Amino acid sequence: MExxxxxxxxxxxxxxxxxxxxxxxxxxxxxxEAVKALGPNNHFITKEAKVA
Amino acid sequence: MLGYIDKIRQISKGLIEDKKVDMIIGFKKGTMPMMNEPCLVKSPKDVEKLVWDSNCGINLANYLTDRKERIGIIAKGCDSRNIVTHIIENKIKREQLVIIGVPCTGMIDKHRLTSMFEGEIEQVTEQNGNITIKGEDFEEILKKNDVLQQNCSVCIHRNPVVYDELVSDLVEEQDVDRYEDVRKIEAMPSEKKWNYFDDLLSTCIRCYACRNACPLCYCPTCFVDESRPQWVGKSDDSIDIRTFHFLRAYHCAGRCTDCGACERACPVGINMRMFTRKLEKDCFEQYGWEAGLSLDERPPLDTYKPEDPDDFIK
Amino acid sequence: MSDWEPKIVAFLCNWCSYGAADLAGVGRMQYPPNIRVIRIPCTGSMSPKFALAALREGADGVWVSG
Structure with a gap:
C-alpha cells in the first residue's frame, strides 16, 4: 500500500x-498517535456521487 | 527464432499422430500485424497453421486451466513458469502435458511500435535480429533488441524451466537489474507515489483485458464481479480503478512471472506491471522466491517458516 | 483543525485482540476512543480488500491485530 x-x-x-x-x-x-500525526486521510476516499 | 517453426510443427505433428496428445496449443498468424493468435490444433493437417515469431507474447498457460484433455503446449520461459504455477495450484496435471519448450529471445513491444509511427503499420517481418516495419508510405528497419517488451528486456528466465521436448539449444540468460524502476518509485515520497499511479492509471477504462489475458486470473467469480458484498465499485472512478489494479496485483503476489501478458493486452497501454513487480520484488527479497521455478516447492504465501520476516507486526 | 480526531478501523481477531479488548474493558482501562472495532473470526481471514474498503469509506487509519 505504501x-x-x-x-x-x-x-x-x-x-x-x-x-x-x-x-x-x-x-x-x-x-x-501515529494516525493523528498523519492527519486526515485524503486519498482513497470515494467521493459522494455528484447530484445534478 | 524464426527457424524454430519447422521443429515445432514436426514435433506437434508427431505428438498428434502418435496419439500422445489430443491437441496442441500454439500460435497462428493473426489477422493484424504483431497480433498472433493462440490456436488449438487437433489434427495433423492443421499443424501447418502454427507459427512462431516475435509476436507470440500471449501467455498460453492461460488456456490450460481445468482442461481434461492431454495437451501439447508450446512454452517460452514465462509460459513454462506459469505452467508450473498451474500445476502447483492443481489447475492441470503434469501427466496431461507434453511441454514443447521454446528458448525465447524476447517479444516485440507492439504498443511502442504503434506509437513510433504515424500511419498504420501493415506488415512486420523479422530477419536476423532485425525487424522491418512497413506501412503505406514508410518502411523502416529496426533492431529487435531495441523494441522488446519491457518485461522481455529485463527477463532472466528466457529458457523454459520444464519441458519434454526442446525445439533448439538453450539461449544465454541475461544478466540485468530487474527492479531499477521499482526502486525509483520506492524512493519517492508518498504524495509523489500517489500522483505517479494516478497518472499511470488515468487512462484505464476497466475493460479487464489484463485480467483475462493473465494466466493467474482464473477465479470462478472475480472479486470485481462480486456484488454481495461489493468490495470494488464498478465505475471508472479513479479510486475504483486503483482498487481493482491494486487488489489484482495482490492476488498475483508470489505467483506472477512477469510474462507481460497484462500489459500487452491493455488497449490503452498502461504499464500495470508496476504494481505486480513491486510484489514480485518483495517476494524475492523477503522469501527468496521466484514464481514457477520448481514443481516441488510450495510458494511462500502458503507455507510458514519461523524465520519469515515479521518486522511489520508490533 | 485542532479538534480533529482520527477514525481508525480496528480489525480484531475474535480469539486474540478482541479478547484483549474485552479484558481491557473489564479492567476499566482507559484508551483513546478513536478506534472502531470490527470483530473478525480470525486474522487469517483478513483480506486486503477489507483494509481498502475501510479507507474508501473514509477511515483515517486501519489497524489489524491478531
Whole structure:
C-alpha cells in the first residue's frame, strides 16, 4: 500500500494475545498517535456521487 | 527464432499422430500485424497453421486451466513458469502435458511500435535480429533488441524451466537489474507515489483485458464481479480503478512471472506491471522466491517458516 | 483543525485482540476512543480488500491485530 502512495503509518499490524489487555491499550495509543500525526486521510476516499 | 517453426510443427505433428496428445496449443498468424493468435490444433493437417515469431507474447498457460484433455503446449520461459504455477495450484496435471519448450529471445513491444509511427503499420517481418516495419508510405528497419517488451528486456528466465521436448539449444540468460524502476518509485515520497499511479492509471477504462489475458486470473467469480458484498465499485472512478489494479496485483503476489501478458493486452497501454513487480520484488527479497521455478516447492504465501520476516507486526 | 480526531478501523481477531479488548474493558482501562472495532473470526481471514474498503469509506487509519 505504501508503494502506491498510502502513507506508512496509516496501516498497522500487531499481535496481541487475549490476556494482554495492557499491551492492547498500549497499541491503541500508539496507533492513534501515529494516525493523528498523519492527519486526515485524503486519498482513497470515494467521493459522494455528484447530484445534478 | 524464426527457424524454430519447422521443429515445432514436426514435433506437434508427431505428438498428434502418435496419439500422445489430443491437441496442441500454439500460435497462428493473426489477422493484424504483431497480433498472433493462440490456436488449438487437433489434427495433423492443421499443424501447418502454427507459427512462431516475435509476436507470440500471449501467455498460453492461460488456456490450460481445468482442461481434461492431454495437451501439447508450446512454452517460452514465462509460459513454462506459469505452467508450473498451474500445476502447483492443481489447475492441470503434469501427466496431461507434453511441454514443447521454446528458448525465447524476447517479444516485440507492439504498443511502442504503434506509437513510433504515424500511419498504420501493415506488415512486420523479422530477419536476423532485425525487424522491418512497413506501412503505406514508410518502411523502416529496426533492431529487435531495441523494441522488446519491457518485461522481455529485463527477463532472466528466457529458457523454459520444464519441458519434454526442446525445439533448439538453450539461449544465454541475461544478466540485468530487474527492479531499477521499482526502486525509483520506492524512493519517492508518498504524495509523489500517489500522483505517479494516478497518472499511470488515468487512462484505464476497466475493460479487464489484463485480467483475462493473465494466466493467474482464473477465479470462478472475480472479486470485481462480486456484488454481495461489493468490495470494488464498478465505475471508472479513479479510486475504483486503483482498487481493482491494486487488489489484482495482490492476488498475483508470489505467483506472477512477469510474462507481460497484462500489459500487452491493455488497449490503452498502461504499464500495470508496476504494481505486480513491486510484489514480485518483495517476494524475492523477503522469501527468496521466484514464481514457477520448481514443481516441488510450495510458494511462500502458503507455507510458514519461523524465520519469515515479521518486522511489520508490533 | 485542532479538534480533529482520527477514525481508525480496528480489525480484531475474535480469539486474540478482541479478547484483549474485552479484558481491557473489564479492567476499566482507559484508551483513546478513536478506534472502531470490527470483530473478525480470525486474522487469517483478513483480506486486503477489507483494509481498502475501510479507507474508501473514509477511515483515517486501519489497524489489524491478531
Amino acid at each position: 508503494h502506491m502512495g498510502i502513507e506508512p503509518g496509516r496501516i498497522h499490524f500487531s499481535w496481541v494475545s487475549s490476556a494482554e489487555s495492557t499491551k492492547f491499550v498500549q497499541v491503541v495509543n500508539e496507533v492513534t
